[in-house]
Amino acid sequence: MRRAIISCLAALAALSATAAVAQDWPSKPIRIVVPFPSGGTTDTAVRPLADRLSQQLGVAVVVENKPGAAGRIGYEFAAKAAADGYTLLAGTDSLGLQPHLDPPPNYDPIRDFAPIAQLSSQPLVIAVHPSLGVTTLQQLVELGRTKREAIGYATSGIGSSQNFAGEWFASAAGLKMLHVPYRGGGQAVSDLLAGQVQLAVLGIAPMLPYHKTGRIRILAVTTAEQSPALPDVPTLKELGYDVVVDQWMALLAPARVPPVILERLNAEVNTALRDARLRAAYESAAMRPVGGSAAELGALLQGEYRRFGQLTRELRFKAE
Structure with a gap:
């Protein structure tokens, strides 16, 4: 009985500590790790979002580029970051692809990250x-x-x-x-x-x-449908090649970030994506703003993980 009481008290203390941290969040700058250099598609998607989130949250939200190894360096860095809500990750569809390559990365896209919300969808060209x-x-x-x-x-x-x-x-x-x-x-x-x-x-x-x-x-x-930004440019599928790759961007956090912080982040991202200026910035770059729930992003990531796994085996794709 005594052990059970001690365990309950310890659990309550942990919950209280988590609630206190979440209640004070955010109290300092937040960084969004972009695992690619500045000037690319991911960087283009994240910078206007960071500006908007800074206004909404009342703290600086900064972009930190950590390029290299097709994103692996940034992904691995974010996976090992403190789960306190102050380090976030701008992830892409490559999260579902890389675990199927040799050598596999030092992160697991499902286990090591907590989904927040999808940011955008756009084609490769x-x-x-x-x-x-x-x-x-x-x-x-x-x-x-x-x-x-x-x-x-x-x-x-x-x-x-x-x-x-x-x-x-x-x-x-x-x-x-x-x-x-x-x-x-x-x-x-x-x-x-x-x-x-x-x-x-x-x-x-x-x-x-x-x-x-x-x-x-x-x-x-490479998308299944033509891009509104390129109405005269056909899809690969229209041209007879059954190749469809929908490039997406999303915001994630290291695993074990308190759920209340994740919920707040999801709400803030969805609010930001409804902002007219942010939507205009995305659409001018041919990116479709998406948003949605963390569960929807989690389902997308798991679906892409399975799809890329099957395709890499069928195509015998090797990254070289």
Whole structure:
């Protein structure tokens, strides 16, 4: 009986301590870890959100870029951070992909993170530099089939969803394509603009302005439906290639963050995503604001984990 009483008292004390911490939260700056360099799609999605959350919460919400290894460095850093609600993670669809690659990452996307809310959804794009001399995806396929050497394509890194989409498309089209990985989308875009690489599979946000000015040409998007920002650009599926990759961004926290803080964060993110200025910023970058519950994000992450697991086995995809 005495042990049971002591256990109950200890549990009550722990609950009281958790409630006290949650009640005072936030009392200092919050950081959002972006596991990619500045200038890429994830960074573009998170910065206006951080600004809006700063206004709503009354504390500074800062973006901390921790790029490298297609996001693994940032993901692993966030997984080991204190579960106090002051370190958050901007996660992407690559969370569902990376655990199926060799070597596996030092984090578990389901066990090590607590979902908060989905931020956005947007396509990846297949884009070319004008010097490649193609204006349609079919012309790219024909060129790739006639060239003796493989066409190099840029992505934000080895083992990224862009790398996966590129290899999936190459397999579906019967092409030889050589992966040219970068440490992030920003540098890949810069080299594509300079013609240092002539083909890229990247996120839409940093590519859209240059497509509009003609400095690059987007040939196709990877989503099941066309992007409203690119009404004249077809999907890969429309062009006969059963390749669908929907790039999403989401806010997560290290596991074991008190539920009351997670609930507050979910409410604040959903409020932010209803803000007209934030929605305009997302939509101008061809990102669709989403929001929703933590349970919905958790279901999305688990579904992507299963889907990528099956696809990597079927395609025998290796990140290299």
